[in-house]
Amino acid sequence: MAKGRGLPLEPSSDELHDLGGAALDLVVDFVGRRPTAPAVDLDGAHDLVDTLLAPPPEEGRPFADLLSLIGDAADVAVDTAGPGYMAYIPGGGLPGAAIAELVTLAVNRYPTVAALAPGLTAVEASVARWLCDIVGFPPEAQGILTSGGSMATFSAIVAARHARLGDDASDGVLYVSDQIHHSVAKAARLAGLPERAVRVLPADGDLRLDAGGLADAIEADRAAGRRPFLVVASAGTTNTGAVDPLADIAGVARIHDVWLHVDAAYGGFFLLTDRGRARFAGIERADSVTLDPHKGMFLPYGTGALVVRDGDALRAAHRVGAIYLQDLAPGALPDFADYSPELSRELRGLRVWLPLHLHGVGAFRHALDEKLDLARAVHEAVAGLPELELPWETELSVVAFRHRDGDDAGRRLLERVNASRRVFLSSTTVDDRFVVRVCILSHRTHRDRVDEAIELIRSAV
Numbered sequence: 353m354a355k356g357r358g359l360p361l362e363p364s365s366d367e368l369h370d371l372g373g374a375a376l377d378l379v380v381d382f383v384g385r386r387p388t389a390p391a392v393d394l395d396g397a398h399d400l401v402d403t404l405l406a407p408p409p410e411e412g413r414p415f416a417d418l419l420s421l422i423g424d425a426a427d428v429a430v431d432t433a434g435p436g437y438m439a440y441i442p443g444g445g446l447p448g449a450a451i452a453e454l455v456t457l458a459v460n461r462y463p464t465v466a467a468l469a470p471g472l473t474a475v476e477a478s479v480a481r482w483l484c485d486i487v488g489f490p491p492e493a494q495g496i497l498t499s500g501g502s503m504a505t506f507s508a509i510v511a512a513r514h515a516r517l518g519d520d521a522s523d524g525v526l527y528v529s530d531q532i533h534h535s536v537a538k539a540a541r542l543a544g545l546p547e548r549a550v551r552v553l554p555a556d557g558d559l560r561l562d563a564g565g566l567a568d569a570i571e572a573d574r575a576a577g578r579r580p581f582l583v584v585a586s587a588g589t590t591n592t593g594a595v596d597p598l599a600d601i602a603g604v605a606r607i608h609d610v611w612l613h614v615d616a617a618y619g620g621f622f623l624l625t626d627r628g629r630a631r632f633a634g635i636e637r638a639d640s641v642t643l644d645p646h647k648g649m650f651l652p653y654g655t656g657a658l659v660v661r662d663g664d665a666l667r668a669a670h671r672v673g674a675i676y677l678q679d680l681a682p683g684a685l686p687d688f689a690d691y692s693p694e695l696s697r698e699l700r701g702l703r704v705w706l707p708l709h710l711h712g713v714g715a716f717r718h719a720l721d722e723k724l725d726l727a728r729a730v731h732e733a734v735a736g737l738p739e740l741e742l743p744w745e746t747e748l749s750v751v752a753f754r755h756r757d758g759d760d761a762g763r764r765l766l767e768r769v770n771a772s773r774r775v776f777l778s779s780t781t782v783d784d785r786f787v788v789r790v791c792i793l794s795h796r797t798h799r800d801r802v803d804e805a806i807e808l809i810r811s812a813v
């Protein structure tokens with residue numbers, strides 16, 4: 353590689369090989385250090401951030417120097433990729449997906465107009481089909497890969513609004529429980545709905561959307577001349593992992609002719625397990641579902657998905673023709689640009705397809721079953737500590753508990769556990785009370801680290 357001068361925009365084969373080899377060494381070292389890396393390491397972040405905020409040089413710098421800087425930048429973080437990360441919603445980041453991404457970006461195929469790259473569009477289409485299948489949707493369903501759950505829900509709301517309200521959304525009303533993820537309200541606003549359009553219903557004692565209360569609210573709005581058009585239910589809330597009664601809600605949605613969207617961003621891939629499928633009974637009757645492969649499939653951030661029962665409804669809401677695309681005849685494969693807000697973007701399918709084909713679906717099912725068992729172990733251990741209370745059942749892999757001595761005691765417990773740097777937990781507030789959450793979802797979190805977490809909680813109380 354040229355010394356002292358920048359790398360040419362088109363490196364030679366040898367240079368490319370050296371770049372890739374050095375980057376792969378960094379990755380192998382990074383992955384290998386996860387079991388011993390601190391769960392949080394923000395030491396030195398201030399200086400590093402200053403260095404990294406510097407503008408780029410006129411002449412390029414040696415790759416080795418840059419790689420070392422990138423490595424330092426990656427290390428200064430909450431270790432969201434590590435086994436001790438049990439905060440918010442973990443995922444991990446499968447290395448196979450990173451390899452797929454290297455190939456994806458290097459070949460730089462155009463994935464949203466099928467005629468330009470039928471091969472790699474088929475890869476993404478097969479993933480979209482598989483996602484529709486695991487939800488239980490019919491052949492006319494269509495899926496899209498998005499940058500995350502928030503964008504998936506955005507497209508779902510746009511599709512529901514278009515299908516049910518047409519051009520005038522001013523009287524539309526959508527229904528959620530007070531446990532719904534905030535991305536729904538955000539998506540509603542971005543979709544042009546006024547704040548008053550979002551009807552937030554109080555969750556029941558199990559923190560689930562009450563189907564009877566939903567029916568009453570729809571009837572009251574309709575009687576008042578408004579247009580109920582959408583209910584968004586949760587297949588696993590972020591706060592506690594609560595699963596709304598999807599079959600009952602689907603019944604209400606059917607009777608009252610409103611679109612049912614299910615936010616399964618956190619819980620969706622538990623559908624691969626027998627326990628998850630039983631808990632989500634009724635999800636197959638939804639009109640659309642948000643799934644987040646960067647959570648329950650352990651893929652790198654930037655991988656979300658939406659599946660819609662009536663693919664034509666998704667297309668009708670997003671398609672706007674363009675004269676300069678006239679040479680590109682539609683074929684059997686979907687033109688993903690017609691089903692989503694995006695035109696030019698990277699192919700997202702390979703980073704899902706490669707791990708699925710490399711490891712097999714069974715590996716994901718097995719890992720997700722393990723997470724359910726691990727959460728149960730935490731639940732039972734916490735139940736055995738008289739200082740703590742578990743107000744809600746652990747339905748999936750979030751264990752949410754309170755300190756009986758009050759919120760300050762809960763906060764102190766969280767601080768002590770996180771100060772260990774072996775696990776990293778987060779908190780939330782339910783019924784105005786401080787709640788500690790343990791969320792287990794990373795493919796790297798196994799029994800040994802969960803036992804450590806239990807021990808840390810025990811000694812912190």
Ligand SMILES: Cc1ncc(COP(=O)(O)O)c(C=O)c1O
Pocket residue numbers: 441499500501502503533535588589590615616617618644656
């Ligand atoms: C239940 C739920 N819905 C939606 C989202 C938003 O997904 P994303 O962060 O991928 O945009 C999250 C994120 O944690 C979530 O837990």
